[in-house]
Amino acid sequence: MAKTATAKKPVAKAAKPGAKPAVKAAAKPAAKAAKPAAKVSAKKPSAKAKAKSAKKPGLSLSMLKPSVNNMTVRVFARAAGLDHSETDVWGHTRSPEYMARNPAHLTPMIEDKGLPRGVLWESCAIMQYLANKHGLEKFYPKAPAKRAMIDSAMFYLIGTLYPYVARATYPALNFPQYAGEVGHSDAHPDKKSEAQKTAAAAIAEPLEVFHSFFRDGKPFIGGKNPSIADIRLAATLEFLAVIDYELPNWAKEYMAAMEKKLGKAYAEPAGDVRGYIAYVKSQANA
Template identity: 30%
Template sequence: MKLYKLDGSPPARSAMMVVEALGLTVDAVDCDLLKGENTSPEYMKKNPVHTIPLLEDGDLTIHDSHVIVTYLVDKYAKDDSLYPKDIKKRAQVDQKLYFDATILFPRLRAVTYPMIAEGLTKPTEKMLSQIEEAYSMLDAFLSGSKWLAGDSMTVADICAVGSATGLNHIVPLDAAKYPNVAAWLNTMKQQPFVKSKNEPGDTFLGQWIASKLTSS
C-alpha cells in the first residue's frame, strides 16, 4: 500500500495512526500542501479533490481519511474493536466520524486554510466561537463515556484526536470548562500510536500556527 501524507495534517495523521495501530506496513509518501505538491497533474489525476491523505491499495484509491481508516480496519484488522461490525455500534462510530468530518476538522481548516491562501494572521471572533462550540459538543459526547463511541476506543477517537489537538493551538482548551474533553485527550495522548504519529505532526502544526498569528 502507498499512503500520501503530510505530518502536519490531522486527517493524514488519522490514517498514519490506524496504520500503526493495526501493525501494517505502507509506503509513506510526503505530499507538501505548502509547496503545492497536492495540485500537481500527477496527484490531481489520482485525486481531483487534491486533499491528503490518499491511500492506494492495489487498484483501489481512497482520498478521504475517514473512509481510509474504516477500510483498513475492515480489511486488515484481526478483530472489529476499532470499527464494530454490529450495526448499532457501528452507527455510533459513524456518527462521531461524521462529527469530525463536518464539525471538528472543518473548524480547524476554517482558520488554517485562510492562513495559507489569504495570509490570515488573526482568527475572527466567529472562528473562535465556533471552536468553543465544537469543544462544547465534544464534551457533551464524552459525558457518559471515556470514549467517543461506546465502551472502548474506536477509529472515531483516532480521527478526532488530531483535529482536537490542532484546535487547541488556536483556542487553548479550558480543562475546567470542558473536563471530559481534557480527560479524553489525556487518555488518547498516552496511546503509543498517538505519541509516535500524532504528536510530532501536531507539534509542527502548532509551531506553524504560532508563527502566523499576531497578538494585535
C-alpha cells in the first residue's frame, strides 16, 4: 500500500503543474472564440424575429379588376400595408371550385384561417374584419360614436347611393345585371334605359348627404384621414365616369384628395377601373 501511495503522489504532483496551464490555456481561447460567435448567432435570430413580428399575416384576395367593390378592398389592403396576394378570378366565379368556397359567387373574397368558414365576401365586411383584426383604428375607429358614423356612411352608401350608381352605370359597363333591374338581364331595353336615366337623376341627393352630413366640413368622413367609408365612397364615384356624370366640385376635390393622401395604394387599383371604363367607352364610340 505504501508503494501504491508513493506512486500516486508523484503522479498527482506532476499532473497538477501540467493541468493548470493546460486548463487555463484552453479555457481562455475558447471563451474568446465563443464571444464573437455568440454575438453573431444572437443578432441573426433577433433580426428574423423582428421581421416576422413586423410582417402582417398573409392574405389571399380573389378579385375582379374592373369592379369598384373590388377596388375598395384592393385600395384598403394597400393603404393598410397588409401582406396580401391578389388573384384575378374573371370568368371563374361560377366554377365548381370557386362555388364550393363561395356559394354566392361574389367578389371580392378573402381567405383567412381565422374565419369560421375560411372565406369572407362583401367589401365593407372585409374592411371591417381586417381593421378589427389588425387594430387599424386609423381607418376604423374603436370609439363607439365615431365608429357608428363610419358604419352609417357605409350602410347608407350600399343601401341608397350605390343602387342608383349601379343602375345608372351597369348597362354602359356591359355588366350582366344591376340593382333594381327586373329579372336581371331579361328586362326590356326600354325599361333599362328608363331606369338608368331615373337613377342618374337621383344620385345628386344622396351624394349631397355625404358632403353636408357625413363630411360636415372635414376633409374626409373619417376626419383628417380617410376611413373605410371614404375608400368605399371614392371607389363608387369612380364608376360615374362611364356615363360622364358631372360631379359637383366638392366631389372632384374629394376624390383628388383621396388619391393624393393614399398615393399608389389608391392610384393602382383605380387605374384598372379607369382603364376598363376607357375601354368600354371607346367600344361604344367605335
